[in-house]
Amino acid sequence: MSKELIYLLLIFALLVIPRALQxxxxxxxxxxxxxxxxxxxxxxxxxxxxxxxLLATLGISSLFLFAGLEVxxxxxxxxxxxxxxxxxxxxxxxxxxxxxAWHYAGLPWQAAALLALALLTPSTGFIMDSLSxxxxxxxxxxxxxxxxxxxxxxxxxxxxVVLQAGDPLHMxxxxxxxxxxxxxxxxxxxxxxxxxAPHAPGSEFSLLVMVGMLAAYIxxxxxxxxxxxxxxxGLVARLLQQRMPSLASHDNLHALRLFASFFVPxxxxxxxxxxPSEALSFEALGLGLVITLVVLPLRIGVVWxxxxxxxxxxxxxxxxxxxxxxxxLIFTLVLAAIMRERFAIPAVLFGALLLYAAxxxxxxxxxxxxxxxxxxxxxxxxxxxDHALHDDAVREPDAxxxxxxxxVRDA
Numbered sequence: 283m284s285k286e287l288i289y290l291l292l293i294f295a296l297l298v299i300p301r302a303l304q305x306x307x308x309x310x311x312x313x314x315x316x317x318x319x320x321x322x323x324x325x326x327x328x329x330x331x332x333x334x335x336l337l338a339t340l341g342i343s344s345l346f347l348f349a350g351l352e353v354x355x356x357x358x359x360x361x362x363x364x365x366x367x368x369x370x371x372x373x374x375x376x377x378x379x380x381x382x383a384w385h386y387a388g389l390p391w392q393a394a395a396l397l398a399l400a401l402l403t404p405s406t407g408f409i410m411d412s413l414s415x416x417x418x419x420x421x422x423x424x425x426x427x428x429x430x431x432x433x434x435x436x437x438x439x440x441x442x443v444v445l446q447a448g449d450p451l452h453m454x455x456x457x458x459x460x461x462x463x464x465x466x467x468x469x470x471x472x473x474x475x476x477x478x479a480p481h482a483p484g485s486e487f488s489l490l491v492m493v494g495m496l497a498a499y500i501x502x503x504x505x506x507x508x509x510x511x512x513x514x515x516g517l518v519a520r521l522l523q524q525r526m527p528s529l530a531s532h533d534n535l536h537a538l539r540l541f542a543s544f545f546v547p548x549x550x551x552x553x554x555x556x557x558p559s560e561a562l563s564f565e566a567l568g569l570g571l572v573i574t575l576v577v578l579p580l581r582i583g584v585v586w587x588x589x590x591x592x593x594x595x596x597x598x599x600x601x602x603x604x605x606x607x608x609x610x611l612i613f614t615l616v617l618a619a620i621m622r623e624r625f626a627i628p629a630v631l632f633g634a635l636l637l638y639a640a641x642x643x644x645x646x647x648x649x650x651x652x653x654x655x656x657x658x659x660x661x662x663x664x665x666x667x668d669h670a671l672h673d674d675a676v677r678e679p680d681a682x683x684x685x686x687x688x689x690v691r692d693a
Contacts, residue, residue, distance in 0.1 A: 289333065296547040307647045311408070311611055312640055314547045318554015319562070329555040338552035339508060340495075341545035345612070346509040347494035348538050349407045350516020351530055353431055361425070364593065365432045371588055372433055376402055376440070379577075393625040395444045399437050400617035400635055401577050404607045406434040408643070416606055416646060422599060426606045429585075437613065438513060442506050445620070456504045463500055463511070467493065467518045475526045486528045487537040490519060507616060553615050557636065558622075558629045566633025573634055574641045582608060605646050614639035 295317060300310035321329040358365060376398045383394035409430045413423050442460070446453035474489045494515040501511030523530045585604035589595045595603075618635040621627045 292334070292551075296551055297544070300547065307644075309611075309643055309647055310547070311550045312643060314550035315554045315615075315636075315640070318551040319557050320554075321551070322555045322557055323559065323562075331555075334548055334552050334555070337545055337548035339498075339549075341542070341547070341549035342612075342616070343495055343498040343508050343512040344491065344538065344542040345407045345546050345549075346498075346512040347491070347516040348535075348542050349410065349431075349434070350513040350518075351520050351535060351538070352410055353435075353517050353520055355521070357424070357428060358432060361428050364425075365428055367592060368429050368588065369432055369436055371584060372402070372436060375580075375584060389627070390625060392444050392448060393621050393627060395440070396617050396621050396625075397635075399440060399444075400614045400621070401573070401610070401638065402581060403437040403610060403613040403617075404430050404433055405609050405612040405614075405643075406430040408609050408611055409606065412609075412646070413606070416602075418602060418606060422603055422606070426603055429603075429607060433607075434513075438510050441617075442510060445506055445624075446504075452505075456506070459504055460501070463497060464514060464518070467497060467515060468522060471519060471522055471526060471529060475529065479528070486531070487534050487541075490515075490529060490534060490538065491541065493519075507620065509616065550615075553619065556619065558632065560629035561633030561636065563630065563633060566630045567637060569630055570634035570637030570641075573638050577638070578608065578642055578645070605649055608645050609643040611639045611643040614642075 296314055299317075300308075300313035303313050304310055318329070376395075379401060380391070380395045380398035383389050383397045384391050387394065387397075389397060410427055413426060418426065442456075443453075446456050470493060471489075474493070475486075478489065479485055494512050497511035497515035498508040499511070501514075502508045519526075519529050528534065582601075582604040585607055586600045589600040589603060590597070614635055618627075618632055618639075622632050
């Protein structure tokens, strides 16, 4: 069978079959991950294809580029004090879990910190793209998205520090390079917008993607993985929205949604092909179940208790927000791969993390009885309508309970 035909069959399998399986409340990313594991068991090392690897890189980079573009600092400022409280609690739990893993799991402190991030960081891109499918009201969606974005910003900053902390000199140089990139990206966007875009109508999408890929490659070269640079590029483009409205325009976001929805399945498939066969053991299954039974109720309980005690939300609303924040699929997969690559964590722990990621991602679709997917396109709506609904949720006194109304108004 020719390679061209194999690639066509793979594209069909990743773009069509997972969508068909969603009728059984199976998230499409999990189907793609399972397909990758099956390919690894069938083909062994032959399943590691450089073309698929490139498509996977485009997928994860475009997803985090889109996630950066979705950050609305005005929204974060409106809920500043509740979000700060959330981040303080999140930092405390991350520190506690990392300390336990360091002292009792025999992991180096960097691997222990990455393990804590892998277990406790919600996958913002997945959550944001699934919000419209969960049936949450506008206020609940506002707080889920705000908490997920704030948590992702904290996790990316922590990821950069942890991965560079082993070598202080390298960390200093990498920090300077990252600062230079953050200063240079706005200048690059402005230069392209002034000297290229006017002479090439419709090129804004291509320029945005190329700058995002460049930023992703820079942070990967610094040893911090692709997603950090892609996210920063998206965030910078969003901050330049007033000066360059076409860069983060609705049409550009629509094009990026199309781009990401095509390439993201290849990331999950490629991640599956890199799962070592030793990770698919009963020992890994048992450890994964133990981790899930301990960590997942803790995560849900912390968010639920926080909202009940601090904001006086109802039992049901607090639980819905906590459940919506439970998926960790993308962050767990990325960090598990980094820990396997750099710190040689046992295959059993790697397999346990995969099971934990799958179960946390499956939980909301089972509870809300709605299949979830990382497909920004299917959740797209008219931006003006979304802003009107969002503003109503923020302004309307009944849309947010108790203390949160006052916090948002004060902010």
